Amino acid sequence: MLLTNQIILLTGGADGIGRKCAQAYAGAGAKVVIADLSDNKASEAANALGNEHLGLKCDVSQGDQVEAVIQRVLARYGRLDAIHNNAGIAGPSTALHETTDAQWDELLRVNLKSIYFTTRFGINALTESRGVILNTSSMAGVIGQAAHAAYAATKGAINALTKSMALDYAPLGIRVNAICPAGVWTPMLRQWAADQPDPASMAAYLDAIHPLGPCPEGDVVADAALFLLSEKARFITGHIMHLSGGAELGYRR
Template sequence: MQLLDKIIFLTGGSAGIGLECAKAYAHEGAKVVVVASNPGPVAEAAELLGPEHLGITCDVSKAADVEHAIKQTLEKYGRIDAIHNNAGIASPSKPLHETSDEEWQRLMDVNLKSVLYTTRYGFEALKGTKGSILNTSSLVGEIGQDNHAAYTATKGAMNTLTKSMALDYAQYHIRVNAVLPAGVWTPMLRKWSAEQVDPSSIEKYLDDIHPLGYCPEGDVIADACVFLLSEKARFITGTILPVSGGAELGYRSVR
């Protein structure tokens, strides 16, 4: 029970990596606040986790929504021990010059401005608990990716933001870290796969980019997140942790 009685505010917690994290956090004893934009999946996730947990419908790109969600959490539980900024979108899959203003702005608002809002409205609560912030980034924010410029820009920004936040908030004993998946089978990845020129080849491609030999499900990310939010990681901050099966290690011979 590494997270016993911790209150974890989890954005994007109703599907994919977020839902796997929600289940892992609950299994380790936390009370989880699942925050996402679609009310149906939010309600389903909350029901799956059980009555001690909370689901909140919230557009994380809107300040008023996030402020209200934080307020609801504090009204129910009285504190917040961790904020996990997991909400994100990955579309469109395009080079930069083909990306519209609207597509660019939507990516920036969901993937980055949401971190601004959860931090702005959750800071005092985290200060009170000497809590932690965890950001779900992506390996492509470190190494780049073809035909995905705007998305990789948001994740590169998230990585440097994580380090700056860690420095700013260390004085309050608030730890800030990020996890970097490579490929993980989620609804978002399946949507991205369908946008590619040859979707049928994507599964093999995603297996091959991981030296450990397969593209995982979200539970491998959740296990790392449990560790980073636990007391076992109490002296870790500003870390950008690849959970990638070695995908960042360099070129390999084709098998």
């Protein structure tokens, strides 16, 4: 029970990696507030965890909605111990010059500016609890990814932002880390695979890129996220954790 009675705000927690993290946090004793773009999905995911958890509709790219969610959290629970910035989008599958203005702006708002909003409106509560911030990034932000320039740019920015935040908030006792999955089977990844020129080959490709084995499910990410939010990671901050099965390592035969 590494997170007993901890209050955790988890964005994008209704499915995929977020849903697995919500289940792991609840199983470790936390009370989880799932903020998701879909009100129905957020409520369903929270209800599946139990009545002490909460599901709220939130477009994380809109500051007023993020502020309202944090106020709801504080009104119900009286504190906030951790924010896991997990919400994100991956499309479009294009090179930079093929990316539209609207696509570029949406990626920046959802993947990056959302972290600004949760931090801006949550920092006072996290200061009181000497809490934790965890950002879901991607190996694309570490090693790049063909035909995903804008997405990789947002994830690389998250990695740099995580380190700066860690320095800024260390004097407040707040730790800030990021997790970088490679391939993980989620609804988003399945949609990405379907959008590729040869969708039928994608499963074999995703299995092959991980030296430790086939493309995993989201529980591998949830286990690492749970550790980073817990006191077991109390002296870890500014860390960009690779959850890649070795996908980025070395020459291959």
